[in-house]
Amino acid sequence: MAKKSDLIGVFDSGVGGLTVLRAIVDLLPAESTVYLGDTARVPYGTKSPTVVTRYALRVVDHLLRFPLKALVVACNTASAVAMPALRARLDIPVLGVVEPGAQRAVEVARTRRVGVIATEGTIRSRAYERAVLALGPRAQVIGKPCPLFVPLVEEGLCSGPIVDMICHHYLDELRPQIDTAILGCTHYPLLASAIRETFGPEIQIVDSAEATALALAALLAEHQLLAPADQVAAHRFLFTDAPERTAELSARFFQKPVQQVEAVDL
Amino acid sequence: MAKKSDLIGVFDSGVGGLTVLRAIVDLLPAESTVYLGDTARVPYGTKSPTVVTRYALRVVDHLLRFPLKALVVACNTASAVAMPALRARLDIPVLGVVEPGAQRAVEVARTRRVGVIATEGTIRSRAYERAVLALGPRAQVIGKPCPLFVPLVEEGLCSGPIVDMICHHYLDELRPQIDTAILGCTHYPLLASAIRETFGPEIQIVDSAEATALALAALLAEHQLLAPADQVAAHRFLFTDAPERTAELSARFFQKPVQQVEAVDL
Numbered sequence: 013m014a015k016k017s018d019l020i021g022v023f024d025s026g027v028g029g030l031t032v033l034r035a036i037v038d039l040l041p042a043e044s045t046v047y048l049g050d051t052a053r054v055p056y057g058t059k060s061p062t063v064v065t066r067y068a069l070r071v072v073d074h075l076l077r078f079p080l081k082a083l084v085v086a087c088n089t090a091s092a093v094a095m096p097a098l099r100a101r102l103d104i105p106v107l108g109v110v111e112p113g114a115q116r117a118v119e120v121a122r123t124r125r126v127g128v129i130a131t132e133g134t135i136r137s138r139a140y141e142r143a144v145l146a147l148g149p150r151a152q153v154i155g156k157p158c159p160l161f162v163p164l165v166e167e168g169l170c171s172g173p174i175v176d177m178i179c180h181h182y183l184d185e186l187r188p189q190i191d192t193a194i195l196g197c198t199h200y201p202l203l204a205s206a207i208r209e210t211f212g213p214e215i216q217i218v219d220s221a222e223a224t225a226l227a228l229a230a231l232l233a234e235h236q237l238l239a240p241a242d243q244v245a246a247h248r249f250l251f252t253d254a255p256e257r258t259a260e261l262s263a264r265f266f267q268k269p270v271q272q273v274e275a276v277d278l
Numbered sequence: 279m280a281k282k283s284d285l286i287g288v289f290d291s292g293v294g295g296l297t298v299l300r301a302i303v304d305l306l307p308a309e310s311t312v313y314l315g316d317t318a319r320v321p322y323g324t325k326s327p328t329v330v331t332r333y334a335l336r337v338v339d340h341l342l343r344f345p346l347k348a349l350v351v352a353c354n355t356a357s358a359v360a361m362p363a364l365r366a367r368l369d370i371p372v373l374g375v376v377e378p379g380a381q382r383a384v385e386v387a388r389t390r391r392v393g394v395i396a397t398e399g400t401i402r403s404r405a406y407e408r409a410v411l412a413l414g415p416r417a418q419v420i421g422k423p424c425p426l427f428v429p430l431v432e433e434g435l436c437s438g439p440i441v442d443m444i445c446h447h448y449l450d451e452l453r454p455q456i457d458t459a460i461l462g463c464t465h466y467p468l469l470a471s472a473i474r475e476t477f478g479p480e481i482q483i484v485d486s487a488e489a490t491a492l493a494l495a496a497l498l499a500e501h502q503l504l505a506p507a508d509q510v511a512a513h514r515f516l517f518t519d520a521p522e523r524t525a526e527l528s529a530r531f532f533q534k535p536v537q538q539v540e541a542v543d544l
Contacts, residue, residue, distance in 0.1 A: 051325075166425070
């Protein structure tokens, strides 16, 4: 049986999921967490569902060495394709980033026209589309892959003329067709200002990371598993590969120093 | 003992090495080849030397199921870090892309100032720098990582204003410091026009793919292993993951239709 003092496991293909972890830590500061970034196999977005599911199960088997009370799949690709396999493997609540983002979009979309911007793999999976339509059958969902956004963020280019030009390249055609846009990739919150500027004030932006943190809080409350408010939180970070820039990158995504970093060989 | 009719094995982390295969097939049309792209683990450029070497050995163990007379490591990252391990494992000639590119640059550099443009991993490895300095000790080598070039090419953006702006972003500072530039990444030949235009006519461009094909021809001749001129060449393509776009991408890099594609599980 899971206990209130157990950890929240958070898993991503790389460092992007740290934007989700950050949203969780901001909302639930008493919770202890363990993060596993599968940096040896990043990115998942270009890989087939079979391969992504195999990698996700391997990662989760490792995370189960820790006492977990919930697992957050902070990776859009794995959330899109591996949730059934992960839920079958685990007997704790498992939360992806797709459903919370879709839920929030359905709540805020005035004209029910929802855009999803994400990697090619996430768009091709149609996971957000299915999730939005399950919640709001009369919604219209338009997906737009933005494959240059991840490498821009990883290079530290989050503003300036190159970013603006690439934002317009992807978003100008989408803008007149939607009233709400889901940031369907964990890297995209770092481009939120540029994306917001390109879309203009008429379009509402839904950040899947924030939506996921809110859904996790509700899920833990429902299972009576919220940590005691006076618990001193601890955060561990595991990476399957630790090249020099992981620590620097991690701090950029987590927006706090990243300590207790360990390498694991999966 | 290797025979003249045996295959040339060509290995890369993904589809980029197909530019090297294309250069080989253009120069040596009678040679039969087997290509293995480790698309389940692409890219190698952001992974540590230990992990890259482990993956390279796994790939090569699979290629050894074919009768090989030579192996071309058509991947700059693996060429930079895994050659000693691969040469220890194999008893056929093993050729990387770094040494041939460096050799050609030393031959053409008038003022001995050589620029290397490549992924972050290749630049950080300093492999081209070491190879150039071993051949031309008085050369000066300046490396410049261009991490957005690979995603640009994979998206099919090889010309136009975004490509030009990103070329200037990376190359303007390098241009006055060099007289020769090595394209140190197998994706970059597809950006050669834009790179050439940004550098201007004063700077010579060395394409590692072409240099490697020439070095392979010389190596096979030296070992008396060139295929009979009337041999009808066959080409097989193996990928460790075969998402939908691999075939389309492959044709773009190989500049010919890619047939006999098989998936292998490593």
